[in-house]
Amino acid sequence: MYVAVAALSVPEENREAYEKAAAFMADWSMDHGAIEVMEAWELDVPNGKTTDFRKAVKAPEGEKIVTGWVIWPDKATFDKANEAMMRGEGFENHEAGDMPFDGSRLIYGGFEPILTRGRKDHG
Known part of the structure; x- marks a missing residue:
């Protein structure tokens, strides 16, 4: 198993655009062999004294923290998907535009x- 993990910040007013982009990438990842995709929008992210999520991504006021992961069966599957992404495979009909966050x-x-521990369906 291989887990690709990300953290970023998104301007609050771009939430809908981010969710749309995240849904596209989740579907793309699943189509390319991912086992699971999870994206989470900030609900309770405290400020730390030394470091925290906001400091890690240099989030300015008005941006929300987003974190998530994509679980792949192995690194080889991830690498193959990453190569496909670099070639633009699966993006041919995707509407290009500005990213809803600062990449x-x-x-x-x-x-x-x-x-790992088992997951129970909570809803």
Whole structure:
């Protein structure tokens, strides 16, 4: 299993546009082998003394923190999907436009799980 994790900040007024873009990318990821996609909008993100999510993404006032992950069966599947994305595969009919967030402040990485527990459906 391979987990791609991201954190970013989105201007509050861009939430709808972000959700639309996230839905497109979630569908794209699932079509390219992802097992699960999760995006979460800030509800309770406290300010820390030394560091916190806002400091990590240099979020200015008026932006909300978004975090999420894409779970892939393995890194090879992720790499293949990433190569397809770099070629623009699956984006041919996607309406191009401005991203609803500042991509230069996005933080992301890939991880190999060292511990997992089962998930219960809560709704």
